[in-house]
Amino acid sequence: MRGRRGLIALIAMLATVSGCGFNNDYVVKTDLSSKLGAKTGAIKVEKTIPAPDDITVHEEVITIPGLTEEFEIVFTADNHISLCDDRDSAVLEKAAKRYEYFKSFDDSYADESFETVIKYVESENPNLFVLGGDVVDSAMYAGIEFVSGELSKLEVPYLYGIGNHDFEYGDEYYSATAFSEYLPRLSQISDISNGVRSIEFDEVVVLIADDYCNKVTPAALAELQRVCSLGKTVIVSVHVPIEPGLGDSLWEMSKAIWGQGADARSRVLLGSNSCTPDETTQAFIDEILKADSPVKAVLAGHVHFYHKDMLNDKVVQFVAGPGFNKEVTKLILKPENIQK
Numbered sequence: 001m002r003g004r005r006g007l008i009a010l011i012a013m014l015a016t017v018s019g020c021g022f023n024n025d026y027v028v029k030t031d032l033s034s035k036l037g038a039k040t041g042a043i044k045v046e047k048t049i050p051a052p053d054d055i056t057v058h059e060e061v062i063t064i065p066g067l068t069e070e071f072e073i074v075f076t077a078d079n080h081i082s083l084c085d086d087r088d089s090a091v092l093e094k095a096a097k098r099y100e101y102f103k104s105f106d107d108s109y110a111d112e113s114f115e116t117v118i119k120y121v122e123s124e125n126p127n128l129f130v131l132g133g134d135v136v137d138s139a140m141y142a143g144i145e146f147v148s149g150e151l152s153k154l155e156v157p158y159l160y161g162i163g164n165h166d167f168e169y170g171d172e173y174y175s176a177t178a179f180s181e182y183l184p185r186l187s188q189i190s191d192i193s194n195g196v197r198s199i200e201f202d203e204v205v206v207l208i209a210d211d212y213c214n215k216v217t218p219a220a221l222a223e224l225q226r227v228c229s230l231g232k233t234v235i236v237s238v239h240v241p242i243e244p245g246l247g248d249s250l251w252e253m254s255k256a257i258w259g260q261g262a263d264a265r266s267r268v269l270l271g272s273n274s275c276t277p278d279e280t281t282q283a284f285i286d287e288i289l290k291a292d293s294p295v296k297a298v299l300a301g302h303v304h305f306y307h308k309d310m311l312n313d314k315v316v317q318f319v320a321g322p323g324f325n326k327e328v329t330k331l332i333l334k335p336e337n338i339q340k
C-alpha cells in the first residue's frame with residue numbers, strides 16, 4: 001500500500017462501516033461457516049469476535065480432524081513502523097510524514113501499537129507468532145532495530161515475512177537498489193535468502209512465503225510441496241492475499257479501496273481477476289488448493305482491512321486487519337473432540 005490516499009480510504013471505510021471506533025459486524029456478513037460445514041463436515045470457522053480494550057483480536061477457530069492438541073497462532077501484518085534516525089538522514093522527512101499517517105483508532109503511533117501487539121503475544125503465549133509483511137514501513141535502521149528488539153523479548157517462536165514495503169527506501173521501490181541495498185537489511189530480523197521459511201511442530205507445519213513481488217520463489221514452491229508431504233496440518237502465510245474462489249467480497253472491497261487496474265482487475269490480490277500469478281506462483285496456489293491438500297488456512301495481509309473468505313470449499317483465507325491499528329488475528333486449530 002502506498003501513500004496517504006490509502007490511509008484516507010481506510011479511515012473513510014471504517015467510519016462508514018462502524019460510525020466510530022471499531023465494530024466487526026461487517027466482517028461476518030461473509031459468513032463462511034455454513035459453506036464449510038456443509039461441504040466438508042470437517043472444518044468450521046467461527047464468528048469473528050469484537051475487540052478487547054486496547055487491541056482488536058479477530059479470533060477464528062478451525063476444527064481439524066485427527067489433531068490431538070490445540071494449536072494457536074497469533075498473526076499480525078501491516079504494522080508500517082516508520083522509525084528513522086540520522087543514519088537514514090536522506091529519508092527523514094518522508095519517514096516523519098509516514099510516522100504521522102499510520103496511527104491507530106486511539107491515536108497510537110505504529111511503534112506503540114506494535115509494543116501492544118508484542119505484549120499481547122507475551123500474555124497469550126501462542127504456539128507461534130507470525131508477522132505477515134510490511135511490519136516496517138521502509139528499510140530504515142531505526143525501525144528494523146526496534147522490531148528486532150521487540151521480537152527478542154519473546155519466548156514464543158516467530159516467522160517473519162517480507163512485504164512490499166519492508167524494503168522500500170525513499171523513492172527506491174522495487175528498484176535494483178531496493179533489492180541490492182535495502183532488502184538485505186531485513187536479514188537482521190529474518191532469513192531472507194530464498195523467500196520461504198517454515199517451522200514444524202508435532203502435528204502442524206507453518207510456512208511463510210515472501211510474495212512481495214506478487215510472486216513466490218521456486219524455493220517456496222518446493223518447500224510447500226515438502227511440508228505438504230509430511231502428513232501434518234499445514235498453515236500458509238503470504239503477504240498478498242489470494243483471490244478467493246468462492247465469493248467476490250474481498251475482490252470487490254479491494255478494488256473499492258485501492259483502485260482497479262485494466263479490465264477491472266484488483267491491483268492488490270493474486271489471481272485470475274487480479275495480479276496474474278506467474279507459473280511458479282500458480283503452482284504454489286494450486287498446491288494449496290488441490291483436493292488432498294493438508295493446507296487448512298492461509299494468513300495474508302496487504303489490504304489493510306480484516307476479511308475472511310473461502311479460497312475453495314476447503315481452505316479459508318484470513319486477511320489481517322492493519323497491525324498499525326492494533327489488530328491481530330488469533331487462529332486456533334482445535335481437535336475435533338475438544339469443546340472450546
Ligand SMILES: [Fe+2]
Nearest residue numbers: 001134163302
Ligand atoms: Fe503491502
